Amino acid sequence: MPTILGQNQYGKAENRVVRITRDGDTHHIKDLNVSVALSGDMEEVHYSGSNANVLPTDTTKNTVYAFAKQYGIESAEQFGIHLARHFVTGQEPIHRARIRIEEYAWERIETSDGNSGFLGAEDVKHSFVRKGQETRVTQITYDGEKWEVISGLKDLVVMNSTNSEFWGYVKDTYTTLQEAYDRILATQVSGRWRFNWTDDAQKMPDWEKSYEQVRKHMLQAFAETYSLSLQQTLYQMGARIIDNRAEIDEVRFSLPNKHHFLVDLEPFGLKNDNEVYFAADRPYGLIEATILREGVEPRIPVDMTNL
Numbered sequence: 001m002p003t004i005l006g007q008n009q010y011g012k013a014e015n016r017v018v019r020i021t022r023d024g025d026t027h028h029i030k031d032l033n034v035s036v037a038l039s040g041d042m043e044e045v046h047y048s049g050s051n052a053n054v055l056p057t058d059t060t061k062n063t064v065y066a067f068a069k070q071y072g073i074e075s076a077e078q079f080g081i082h083l084a085r086h087f088v089t090g091q092e093p094i095h096r097a098r099i100r101i102e103e104y105a106w107e108r109i110e111t112s113d114g115n116s117g118f119l120g121a122e123d124v125k126h127s128f129v130r131k132g133q134e135t136r137v138t139q140i141t142y143d144g145e146k147w148e149v150i151s152g153l154k155d156l157v158v159m160n161s162t163n164s165e166f167w168g169y170v171k172d173t174y175t176t177l178q179e180a181y182d183r184i185l186a187t188q189v190s191g192r193w194r195f196n197w198t199d200d201a202q203k204m205p206d207w208e209k210s211y212e213q214v215r216k217h218m219l220q221a222f223a224e225t226y227s228l229s230l231q232q233t234l235y236q237m238g239a240r241i242i243d244n245r246a247e248i249d250e251v252r253f254s255l256p257n258k259h260h261f262l263v264d265l266e267p268f269g270l271k272n273d274n275e276v277y278f279a280a281d282r283p284y285g286l287i288e289a290t291i292l293r294e295g296v297e298p299r300i301p302v303d304m305t306n307l
């Protein structure tokens with residue numbers, strides 16, 4: 001039975017590009033997931049395997065990163081239009097380009113001096129929280145006498161576009177990691193905190209206010225810590241909560257290190273001056289620890305923060 005080729009398209013999907021624009025020490029982030037699908041005179045590659053009309057998907061990926069450097073990302077629409085035009089006008093066999101973009105929005109973290117980044121506080125110009133992400137969680141246990149309340153959140157994504165270093169670590173035969181003196185620090189916070197309210201005779205905490213304040217202190221510690229490791233930042237986040245919230249005795253965090261790798265743009269004659277990053281989703285470093293008020297026994301289960 002004769003067969004013919006129907007609709008077809010190809011390209012690189014889900015190019016995770018993060019573009020930092022530095023306006024002095026105020027940083028701006030564009031975080032996109034860009035999928036390229038091209039179609040045109042592609043019969044031969046399917047029928048005979050001739051690649052003569054095929055612009056590699058790898059090239060479409062490189063173009064996304066190179067364009068992010070060369071032209072910046074004003075908006076997802078502008079960026080997509082620019083890419084689509086480039087593929088269709090630049091390659092004769094390509095007649096159609098479909099660029100799909102998801103954009104992840106980031107908001108500036110308000111710091112403890114009450115300023116948001118837009119108001120010019122020194123330390124918040126590079127600290128961001130991803131919009132509308134987190135899930136608030138709680139677990140209540142009661143045995144007829146004692147209460148245990150462990151609350152928390154998951155999927156709160158934060159980023160510092162500077163003030164993070166990682167160096168001075170152990171190096172063995174298999175170590176290839178380059179020391180970093182100015183890197184992006186990003187994580188998706190999963191945290192749990194245990195209240196010291198245990199019986200009905202005690203005054204109950206204001207649960208709503210507590211959540212809001214814990215979240216605030218945690219974010220401020222993230223933004224305000226000059227980080228030498230995610231471990232150090234994690235500890236500061238927990239300590240800030242315990243120091244500021246008398247109703248909480250124990251905090252546990254599970255923090256994936258969401259790696260952002262600088263894209264090598266040298267092959268295209270472009271210098272990447274800490275501007276264009278590949279946001280890797282896996283593997284990731286996973287940093288976990290409990291922070292306790294002194295004298296208190298740990299009770300938050302080790303694996304709870306991974307739920």
Ligand SMILES: O=c1[nH]c(=O)c2[nH]c(=O)[nH]c2[nH]1
Nearest residue numbers: 166177228229230231257285
């Ligand atoms: O903050 C970090 N802590 C680590 O333990 C670690 N390990 C690694 O490869 N990168 C990082 N970053």
